Amino acid sequence: MTETLIPEMSCQELVELVTAYLDGALPAADVTRLEHHLEGCDGCRAYIDQMRQTIAALGHLPPESLTAEARERLMGAFAAWRDEGRGR
Amino acid sequence: MPPQHASPGSGGDRTTRPGADEELIAALRRGEADAFRMLVEEHGPFLTRLALMHVPSRAIAEEVVQDTWLAALNGLDRFEGRSSLRTWLASIVLNKARTQGQRERRVLPFSFLARRRAEGRNEPAVDPDRFQSGRDQQPGAWARPPVEWASPEERLSSDEARRVLLEAIAELPPRQREVITLRDVSGLSAAETCNALDLTETNQRVLLHRARSKVRAALERHFQAEDPSR
Numbered sequence: 001m002t003e004t005l006i007p008e009m010s011c012q013e014l015v016e017l018v019t020a021y022l023d024g025a026l027p028a029a030d031v032t033r034l035e036h037h038l039e040g041c042d043g044c045r046a047y048i049d050q051m052r053q054t055i056a057a058l059g060h061l062p063p064e065s066l067t068a069e070a071r072e073r074l075m076g077a078f079a080a081w082r083d084e085g086r087g088r
Numbered sequence: 089m090p091p092q093h094a095s096p097g098s099g100g101d102r103t104t105r106p107g108a109d110e111e112l113i114a115a116l117r118r119g120e121a122d123a124f125r126m127l128v129e130e131h132g133p134f135l136t137r138l139a140l141m142h143v144p145s146r147a148i149a150e151e152v153v154q155d156t157w158l159a160a161l162n163g164l165d166r167f168e169g170r171s172s173l174r175t176w177l178a179s180i181v182l183n184k185a186r187t188q189g190q191r192e193r194r195v196l197p198f199s200f201l202a203r204r205r206a207e208g209r210n211e212p213a214v215d216p217d218r219f220q221s222g223r224d225q226q227p228g229a230w231a232r233p234p235v236e237w238a239s240p241e242e243r244l245s246s247d248e249a250r251r252v253l254l255e256a257i258a259e260l261p262p263r264q265r266e267v268i269t270l271r272d273v274s275g276l277s278a279a280e281t282c283n284a285l286d287l288t289e290t291n292q293r294v295l296l297h298r299a300r301s302k303v304r305a306a307l308e309r310h311f312q313a314e315d316p317s318r
Contacts, residue, residue, distance in 0.1 A: 061250060
C-alpha cells in the first residue's frame with residue numbers, strides 16, 4: 001500500500017543519478033526508488049553496468065612515462081635548488 | 089543491495105603511501121637527492137598526465153612539470169599537510185598548465201573554444217531521443233535501451249578501446265576532463281579532487297557525471313560499430 005506513495009523513477013531520471021549513486025551520495029529515499037526501478041528494468045541495469053565498466057577501464061589506462069632525460073633534468077634542477085639554498 | 093563504490097584499478101598513476109609525505113618533505117629540506125628521486129618516480133607520471141591535458145606537446149608538459157617541482161621545493165613551508173602531497177602537487181601543476189595552455193590557445197582550433205562554451209550548458213547524460221517522449225505510452229522510459237556489452241573486460245582492455253577512451257577524454261570540455269582524469273584515471277577520492285580543483289562536492293559530481301556519460305557513450309558507439317548486429 002505504501003509503495004504507491006513513492007513516485008516511480010523513470011529511466012531518464014535514473015541515468016542522471018548514477019554517479020551520485022555509485023559515490024554513495026544519493027539520499028536514502030532515492031536509493032530505494034533507484035534500486036526498486038533496477039529490479040524491473042534490463043535497460044537501466046545494462047546502463048549502470050556499462051558505467052561501472054567504463055570507470056574500471058579508465059582506472060586501467062597505462063600510466064604516463066617519464067623519460068630518462070626528463071628525470072635527469074629534474075635531478076639537476078634539484079641539485080641547483082639545494083646548492084642555492086645552502087649558499088645563502 | 090548497497091551501492092558499490094567505484095573502485096579504482098591497480099594500474100595508472102596512483103599511490104598508496106599514507107603518512108610518508110611528512111618524512112619525505114623533511115628529507116627534501118635536508119637536501120637528500122634520494123628523497124626527491126623517490127617523489128619524482130611516484131608523482132612524475134601523474135603530474136605529466138595532468139600537464140598534458142592543457143598543453144599541446146610532451147616537451148612543454150615536461151617543462152611545466154619541472155616548474156611545478158621547483159615551485160613545490162621553494163614553497164615547502166606553505167605545504168600544510170591538510171591535503172596530501174599529491175593533491176598539493178596536482179593543484180600546482182594544473183595552475184601552471186592552464187596558464188601555459190592559455191598562451192598556446194591563440195593557435196588552437198575553433199572546436200576547442202566551442203567545447204569550452206558547451207561546458208556550462210545543461211547536458212543530458214543520454215541523448216533524449218533514446219527515451220519515449222510525452223506522446224508515447226511511457227514517457228521517460230527507454231525507447232532504445234543500452235544492450236549489455238559482450239565480454240566487456242577483454243574488449244575494454246584492448247588497445248583499440250584504450251584509444252577510444254583517450255580520444256573521448258581529449259574531446260571533453262577542460263573542467264570535465266580534469267575531474268575525470270583525477271577521479272577515474274588517477275584514482276583520487278572525491279574529496280581530494282575537490283581540493284585539487286577548488287570545486288564544491290556538488291560541482292565535482294556534476295562534472296564527473298557529464299564526463300563519464302560521454303565516455304560511456306563513446307564506448308557504446310565504438311562497440312556498436314564493431315558489432316552492428318547487436
